[in-house]
Each structure stands twice: as C-alpha cells, then as structure tokens.
Amino acid sequence: MALLRSKLKLMVTVMMINLFIFLIFRQNSQYKNEQDKVHIPSKPFWTKLAPSSAYWNHQQQILDFQNNPILMANYSETDIPDWLINANLSSDPCKPNVRVTTQVKDYNSLPDRFKDFLLYMHCRSYPIKLDQPDICKKPPFLLLAVKSQVSHFDRRQAIRQSWGHAGVIANQTVVTVFLLGNATAWDHHPDLSKSLYDESMRHRDIIQWDYRDSFFNLTVKEVLFLEWIQTRCPGARFIFKGDDDVFVNTYRILDFLKGLSEPKAKDLFVGDVIVDAGPHRDKKVKYFIPESMYIGKYPPYAGGGGYLYSGDLAARLQQVSQHVALYPIDDVYTGMCLRKLGLAPEKNKGFRTFDIEVKYRSNPCAYKSLMLVHPRTPQEMIKIWAWLSNPSLNCH
Incomplete structure (x- = not known):
C-alpha cells in the first residue's frame, strides 16, 4: 500500500513538472509572436491642442506654448491657431484688457474683485x-x-x-x-x-x-x-x-x-x-x-x-x-x-x-x-x- 502511494505521488509530481514546462514554452512562443507583430499606437503621441474653457487655463496654455521651443518649431507663423496668439494686449501692458469682458462667459455676473483682477491680470510691473x-x-x-x-x-x-x-x-x-x-x-x-x-x-x-x-x-x-x-x-x-x-x-x-x-x-x-x-x-x-x-x-x-x-x-x-x-x-x-x-x-x-x-x-x-x-x-x-x-x- 505504501509503495502504491509513493508511485502515485511520483506520477503527480511528474505531471505538474510537465504542465509547468508546457506553460513556460507557450508563454515564450506568444511573447516571440508579439515581438514579430507591428504595433500601431491607438492614440497620437501629441494630443491635439485645443483651448481650455477656463480663462486662466487658457492663458497658461498660451504661455506654455510660447515657452516650449519643441512645440513652437512644429508651427510656422501662419499655422499657429488663433487661440494660441495672445492678441489681447495693447502697447501699454498695464492698460485694462477690455477684451476679457467678452472672453469670460459670465464676466458681467462676477463680483467686482474678479472683474478688476481679470482686467489687469497681464500687468506685472508697477512703479x-x-x-x-x-x-x-x-x-x-x-x-x-x-x-x-x-x-x-x-x-x-x-x-x-x-x-x-x-x-x-x-x-x-x-x-x-x-x-x-x-x-x-x-x-x-x-x-x-x-x-x-x-x-x-x-x-x-x-x-x-x-x-x-x-x-x-x-x-x-x-x-x-x-x-x-x-x-x-x-x-x-x-x-x-x-x-x-x-x-x-x-x-x-x-x-x-x-x-x-x-x-x-x-x-x-x-x-x-x-x-x-x-x-x-x-x-x-x-x-x-x-x-x-x-x-x-x-x-x-x-x-x-x-x-x-x-x-x-x-x-x-x-x-x-x-x-x-x-x-x-x-x-x-x-x-x-x-x-x-x-x-x-x-x-x-x-x-x-x-x-x-x-x-x-x-x-x-x-x-x-x-x-x-x-x-x-x-x-x-x-x-x-x-x-x-x-x-x-x-x-x-
């Protein structure tokens, strides 16, 4: 009886080893096949630039674009989207930017402190x-x-x-x-x-x-x-x-x-x-x-x-x-x-x-x-x- 149990144990061990070898071989074969395939990205590496709906985020997008030489190199002057050109400012950088009144959708309903901030948000230099x-x-x-x-x-x-x-x-x-x-x-x-x-x-x-x-x-x-x-x-x-x-x-x-x-x-x-x-x-x-x-x-x-x-x-x-x-x-x-x-x-x-x-x-x-x-x-x-x-x- 003890001999039968020993043989049975040996058979189970051999079967487990064979199964393990089979799984390893199969995984390696799949990996090799995957390597041979041509992988096409599902999404573009550079996401398409699109303006943010929030005014601060939009202004930051403009700054990020202007200060990124890689992005700037991909566009000629005529190719730059209009929304990435900050044409809001006058020759005097500390004059109120009145165009913001139409660029922020709820400007008229905002508290006065917001209106004042938005009008002069671009000004950083004071005497x-x-x-x-x-x-x-x-x-x-x-x-x-x-x-x-x-x-x-x-x-x-x-x-x-x-x-x-x-x-x-x-x-x-x-x-x-x-x-x-x-x-x-x-x-x-x-x-x-x-x-x-x-x-x-x-x-x-x-x-x-x-x-x-x-x-x-x-x-x-x-x-x-x-x-x-x-x-x-x-x-x-x-x-x-x-x-x-x-x-x-x-x-x-x-x-x-x-x-x-x-x-x-x-x-x-x-x-x-x-x-x-x-x-x-x-x-x-x-x-x-x-x-x-x-x-x-x-x-x-x-x-x-x-x-x-x-x-x-x-x-x-x-x-x-x-x-x-x-x-x-x-x-x-x-x-x-x-x-x-x-x-x-x-x-x-x-x-x-x-x-x-x-x-x-x-x-x-x-x-x-x-x-x-x-x-x-x-x-x-x-x-x-x-x-x-x-x-x-x-x-x-």
Whole structure:
C-alpha cells in the first residue's frame, strides 16, 4: 500500500513538472509572436491642442506654448491657431484688457474683485514708491518679509518690537521689510500717505509699490517682491514671507536653518502644506473661484500666513514666475511656480496656521518649539515674544 502511494505521488509530481514546462514554452512562443507583430499606437503621441474653457487655463496654455521651443518649431507663423496668439494686449501692458469682458462667459455676473483682477491680470510691473535700496548692504542670513497694508501701523510696530526685531539674533543677521501696495480712495481708505512716509523715514523698512492693494492683488505683491529680492537683496540666505497677523518664533527658525545640510538648504520650502485641494465654488467663500476662471486641482501649496524658503530658490521662483499666469490666490500661485520647477513644498509641524488648542495658548512653553502661529493680535505678539526672550523660561 505504501509503495502504491509513493508511485502515485511520483506520477503527480511528474505531471505538474510537465504542465509547468508546457506553460513556460507557450508563454515564450506568444511573447516571440508579439515581438514579430507591428504595433500601431491607438492614440497620437501629441494630443491635439485645443483651448481650455477656463480663462486662466487658457492663458497658461498660451504661455506654455510660447515657452516650449519643441512645440513652437512644429508651427510656422501662419499655422499657429488663433487661440494660441495672445492678441489681447495693447502697447501699454498695464492698460485694462477690455477684451476679457467678452472672453469670460459670465464676466458681467462676477463680483467686482474678479472683474478688476481679470482686467489687469497681464500687468506685472508697477512703479516703486518707497524703497530701501541699502537695507541688504550686508547680506542677511534671514530676510523677514511681511505682507502688510498701509493702515496696519500697530501690527508693524508690534512686529518690530517682537519677532521682527532686525539686527543680530542668535549670532545671525536678520533684516525685516514690510511689503505694501496703495490704499486707494476707490476702496474708501483714508489718505495715510503722509503718516506712512514718516514711518518709512523713521524705520527704513517699508517697501511700497504703486498698485491697488487688494486680496486678489497679493499675487502681484508676490511677483514684485521676488523681483525686488533679485535687485536689492540677492545675497539673503533664507527668506520668511508671511502676513502681519502671525506670531513667528524667530529663535526657532534660526535654530532650524542652522541645522540644515547644504543640499536641503538649497531647495528649502517649508510651511503648512495643503494637498489635494481645489477651487471653492461657493460664492459665499472668500476663496471662491468660478469654473469660467479655473478648472482642475491645485498643486500642493503652503498657505495660512507664512512659509520659509531659501534665497537660491527665490531666484528660481522669480524666473519661473514669468512663465506662470497670475492667479488671484497668492499661496496657490506660489505652489504653481514650485510645480513648474519640479518641486513641492514640505510640510513642517512647526507651522500652526490654524492655531493651537485653546488650553495651550497661554502657556509660554507651547510656543518654544513652534515656528509660526496664526492668528495673533499685536498685543499677543509682544507678550509671547517676552515669554520666549526670558532667560529664566524653563520648559523641560
């Protein structure tokens, strides 16, 4: 009986081996036959260019085409489709582009902020009114660039007295600048130009351009600042750029930066990163963007009041920004520029753009390991800075 079982087991093993050999031979034969066949692609390698229905996407298509030498080489001047020729602009690049009123299908029903943005979307160059040409005579280790508005005197002063105090901090040179546009009568702002001029003369840290300072024009402020860095402060090793209602732990930022390796420092871009986001379609939301303006998802971007990046990357962002159509949300726009460079922002838990738990807000030690907390009033900025500057603070 045992002999019969042994023979049966041997037969099954031999059959399995033969089946395995047969399958291998068959697979190889099929692969050889496949190699001998001529494969015809089911789809064209170059998809046919067609205009996007969304205005921003369409403008970006034009820029991508104009800056792609391979695509441009495939067309003669007479062959380029009409929709890829940006014939909207006058000889003066900062005159309103009235043709946009018919190119955006729901233009007339859009809120005024959209109309204003679309009319001047092509304009990237504005005169500078207040400048500090010598502020980076000695290239700083850290440049603190704060987005502010003309009327925010108290916020700027609180920052000067706390986390934006310029000079030498932890043996590193820190320079602070405030970035402003115009507070126009069109937006019912009082004329504070004399007070701002006096402030600028006293503190020598105001940078102001002659354009309408509005929420949708923060992207204009972004590209103007990137250009300013290259002309006035190209030697800045690192840049923090943020709003004037955040608290920044400058001590922690300097510690973080000094611990970076050279390769990490070169491509540094950290903040509170938002991924898999897209435009809000609810008109009641501050960040509402209609489908006639933009379609698709957003690239990863650092939002919520501030981020930190290298001076080396600032130069590359300035160059690539010329190839990215202006977008009304500045944080998203910076994410678009990073994607164009083949980079992505890195999330850092030290950036608390949606605040910290209420029970920790009055605890000095809660801020010691953080880099940014949003939002904070001018009084809170001064109080927290006093906590962190106290040598007797013990958080062990």
